[in-house]
Amino acid sequence: MVKMTSRERILQAIEHREPDRVPVDFGNRNWSIVNAPPYGYKALCEYLNISDYPEPKIVYLLNIVANIDERILKKFNVDIRNLGAGGLGMERLPDGTLRDLDNHGIICKPAGPYFSIPDTLAPLRNAISEKDIEEYPFWSDYTNPVYFKGKEEEAKNLHQQTDYAISTWVPNIFHRYAFVRGFNNFMMDIRINVEFFRALANRILKASQTFAREFLGRVGRYIDIVCIGDDMGTQTQPFMSVEDFRKYVKPYWAELIKEIKKYTEAKILLHCCGSIYPLINDIIEVGFEVLNPIQPLAYQMEPERLKRDFGKRICFLGGIDIQRLLTFGTPEEVREGVRRVISILAPGGGYILAPSHDVQPETPPENIVAMYEAAKEFGTYPVKGS
Amino acid sequence: MGESEYKEIMEAVLVGDVEKTKALTQEMLAKGISPHDVIEKGLMEGMNLVGDKFENREYFLPDLLVAAEAVKRATEIIKPHLKGERGKGTVVIGTVSGDIHDLGKNLVASTLEASGFRVVDLGVDVLPERFVNTVKKEKANILAISALITTTMMGMRDIIEMLAKSGIRKEIKVMVGGAPLDEDFAKRIGADRYARTSRDAARKALELVSGIGKWLR
Numbered sequence: 001m002v003k004m005t006s007r008e009r010i011l012q013a014i015e016h017r018e019p020d021r022v023p024v025d026f027g028n029r030n031w032s033i034v035n036a037p038p039y040g041y042k043a044l045c046e047y048l049n050i051s052d053y054p055e056p057k058i059v060y061l062l063n064i065v066a067n068i069d070e071r072i073l074k075k076f077n078v079d080i081r082n083l084g085a086g087g088l089g090m091e092r093l094p095d096g097t098l099r100d101l102d103n104h105g106i107i108c109k110p111a112g113p114y115f116s117i118p119d120t121l122a123p124l125r126n127a128i129s130e131k132d133i134e135e136y137p138f139w140s141d142y143t144n145p146v147y148f149k150g151k152e153e154e155a156k157n158l159h160q161q162t163d164y165a166i167s168t169w170v171p172n173i174f175h176r177y178a179f180v181r182g183f184n185n186f187m188m189d190i191r192i193n194v195e196f197f198r199a200l201a202n203r204i205l206k207a208s209q210t211f212a213r214e215f216l217g218r219v220g221r222y223i224d225i226v227c228i229g230d231d232m233g234t235q236t237q238p239f240m241s242v243e244d245f246r247k248y249v250k251p252y253w254a255e256l257i258k259e260i261k262k263y264t265e266a267k268i269l270l271h272c273c274g275s276i277y278p279l280i281n282d283i284i285e286v287g288f289e290v291l292n293p294i295q296p297l298a299y300q301m302e303p304e305r306l307k308r309d310f311g312k313r314i315c316f317l318g319g320i321d322i323q324r325l326l327t328f329g330t331p332e333e334v335r336e337g338v339r340r341v342i343s344i345l346a347p348g349g350g351y352i353l354a355p356s357h358d359v360q361p362e363t364p365p366e367n368i369v370a371m372y373e374a375a376k377e378f379g380t381y382p383v384k385g386s
Numbered sequence: 387m388g389e390s391e392y393k394e395i396m397e398a399v400l401v402g403d404v405e406k407t408k409a410l411t412q413e414m415l416a417k418g419i420s421p422h423d424v425i426e427k428g429l430m431e432g433m434n435l436v437g438d439k440f441e442n443r444e445y446f447l448p449d450l451l452v453a454a455e456a457v458k459r460a461t462e463i464i465k466p467h468l469k470g471e472r473g474k475g476t477v478v479i480g481t482v483s484g485d486i487h488d489l490g491k492n493l494v495a496s497t498l499e500a501s502g503f504r505v506v507d508l509g510v511d512v513l514p515e516r517f518v519n520t521v522k523k524e525k526a527n528i529l530a531i532s533a534l535i536t537t538t539m540m541g542m543r544d545i546i547e548m549l550a551k552s553g554i555r556k557e558i559k560v561m562v563g564g565a566p567l568d569e570d571f572a573k574r575i576g577a578d579r580y581a582r583t584s585r586d587a588a589r590k591a592l593e594l595v596s597g598i599g600k601w602l603r
Contacts, residue, residue: 111484116486244446
């Protein structure tokens with residue numbers, strides 16, 4: 001088969017055609033690497049004998065590295081590069097907590113290797129009316145040029161001077177709902193506070209649509225994948241029933257996607273953690289073309305089941321287990337795991353290989369290397385089916 | 387006392403009707419029904435059904451949380467009527483240092499309270515010395531510790547060791563819970579019980595304070 005460019009490879013996979021090899025991704029938000037000991041990003045660089053890597057740019061909350069050294073991405077044959085938006089950053093408050101000015105002023109606090117967003121500090125936890133929502137002073141203003149200044153040029157350069165597929169992220173709706181309101185309140189609002197729920201969800205939707213308009217309006221024509229990260233699952237089940245999901249989540253996603261489509265022809269990716277099998281049909285219906293992260297140990301998320309039931313209708317990105325395999329497996333087990341997942345998910349296209357979430361601090365660097373070496377070893381089409 | 391009243395309040399909990407659960411609680415207390423019976427035969431039975439439905443995936447987080455909220459609010463009404471009674475015993479509960487997850491911990495706290503325990507909730511990100519000092523101060527029977535992150539769950543061992551150093555390990559039963567834990571881990575760090583769900587926690591807490599449980603390790 002003729003060698004393809006990374007961009008062609010990614011688009012073919014998303015369109016369910018077999019490219020030359022299984023495309024891979026790493027270093028993107030939600031499938032990057034946590035910057036914390038015992039291993040983390042630093043250990044990976046050291047293992048690969050890279051000592052002069054640029055100062056890691058950390059995505060707060062997840063504590064992951066947004067600017068993985070280009071030499072690592074090249075070594076791993078990564079096919080996607082991400083275009084990040086600008087931002088105002090975090091404001092440190094007198095009590096040691098941080099206010100995220102780019103995410104509607106949510107309050108977070110360092111906890112272990114991550115940041116946590118406690119319900120008890122959720123700024124709108126006590127709000128009761130639409131007036132409370134409107135008067136809240138920390139709504140992010142995505143018309144502020146800080147978010148898109150210089151980005152048109154950057155996107156154009158990435159598009160014209162590299163042959164990578166270019167991704168970017170648009171603010172989600174329900175993660176932000178849970179953060180400004182508190183997760184427990186989010187869940188309870190759809191039961192006992194529906195009118196308020198709709199007002200708050202609409203306010204957040206409006207902001208995300210504004211971001212889509214302002215940001216994608218400038219860079220949209222250079223982008224191949226637009227990502228939205230809105231979790232709906234625990235390890236064992238979706239947050240809510242399919243009926244509730246259709247009533248309270250899907251319509252807002254539909255509105256956001258509609259706005260995004262005005263400014264770009266990019267494919268739309270949903271990052272949605274955990275056990276979400278019962279929701280996938282609706283996720284496809286609403287317009288998502290790529291589903292991430294495919295956590296194989298979550299209930300009903302086995303690659304076999306997903307490929308069988310949805311493999312022809314949505315592309316999977318992720319799937320290499322970070323909960324046990326990458327974290328506690330041997331390099332040989334990782335190699336075998338990657339071979340297995342490729343044999344299940346890759347036939348017919350529709351698969352982009354990546355870790356099933358950010359690589360966790362306990363993951364030895366040799367396992368990360370083993371993953372991408374195995375992707376190379378077993379990823380050439382036609383792949384061996386299972 | 388007719389069974390129908392207990393059934394009615396169970397139903398209210400089951401459908402997550404907070405206001406109705408509160409109103410029925412008040413009514414039952416006004417009729418002179420014992421606060422313990424309202425809790426055990428009404429609220430807890432309702433919460434048990436909710437727990438079953440959640441485990442069977444008939445119920446989801448909104449259903450579970452609203453039911454827990456109904457029980458919590460009803461328990462607030464009942465609390466003054468329990469004054470002076472220690473009920474089943476005192477539980478000190480909290481999430482370990484460095485960890486601020488509290489969804490599961492809160493459910494366990496409300497369930498224990500509804501099961502008749504006096505619950506002292508220290509919240510999240512609790513330092514070991516605070517756990518130990520509170521156990522002493524409150525003369526607690528059970529210490530219940532929660533962790534949701536693999537890196538923070540190791541802090542549970544420190545707390546148990548500190549209890550031993552303070553010479554009170556024998557007087558207190560330790561229960562642990564949280565997503566990354568299991569029975570093995572609990573044994574390894576020297577806890578008395580591992581609880582997988584809030585219902586499991588209530589059952590094991592009752593076992594720990596009952597005659598025989600006191601002597602089981």
